[in-house]
Amino acid sequence: MRPPATRFGMFLDDYATILNPRRYVEAMTAAFVGAGGEIERAGVSALTREGDGWRLQGAGSRRFEHVVVAAGAWSRTLLDPLGIRVPLESQRGYHVQFEGGDGVISRTVVLAGKKVFATPMELGLRFGGTVEIGGLARPPDARRSDVLQRIAVESFPQLAGLSAQTWMGHRPCMPNSVPVISEAQGQPGLWLAIGHDHLGLTDSLPTALRISDGICGARS
Structure with a gap:
């Protein structure tokens, strides 16, 4: 469905999405352990x-x-x-995820004018965006989540009335x-x-390869 007031868009046929980041990380963890690696959780x-x-x-x-x-x-x-x-520095980003938003969109849609990303996930339709420089200790600003939710419903009216979950995350930025x-x-x-x-998940594997190559080179 075309969001209201949208006049044109650009289709990127090679754009990829991970539908459940948790399951993705769990699969990598299982592969690591299966290859003989050990995981220890400690502060x-x-x-x-x-x-x-x-x-x-x-x-x-x-x-x-x-x-x-x-x-x-x-x-x-x-x-x-x-x-x-x-x-x-932390660039604090806000997210809203609507339960029951299946079928509203079939792929990631970027609302470029609002700087908001809408992505269908396994657990709902997720909207993410905004940048806030507020450090690590300050509590989330609920007004930012409210604005994000309003943009989502204005862009896709069928989301109105659906249950939504909100949260804030820290993006480590240079x-x-x-x-x-x-x-x-x-x-x-x-x-x-x-x-x-904003590309931690995207860059995780290339980063691991570069670090492991560096460590192995240091040992040789």
Whole structure:
């Protein structure tokens, strides 16, 4: 269905969408474990240099030869105490997901004039957009979710009255929108995979390949 007041659009036939990011990550996790990898969940509050490796402090204390910092918008909490200064900031993005919005659209639609993305997901029709510079601690601003929901219903009136879920997420962004994917300067064995802006899921596999190639090269 064409949104009201839309006069023209552009069709991108090679545009891809992951319908359920959680299942996607779970599948990668299962593949990693199936290949012999191990996963341990624990909080990490600090990194300290120890000989030719790094010790992780937090819920436990573990030492590793190589450590990858990939903590999204929270990465600076680990890097600042080491004197590693990166101009990383959270671009807070808001989302509204309508339950029962199946069939309204069949693929991602970008409402370019509003800077809003509408994407059909397994669990509903999701709208995402806006950029807010508000740090990590400030609570979400419900007014932004309200505006996003209003734009969604104005664009697709059949969504009116449907139950909707809202939330806010942190996008880890650099000033030039270019992520940092490398070994930290002057800190052997400490690798950075941060600042992926709005493309964390898209860039996750290329980032992993680049980091793993770097670590394997460092070991050779």
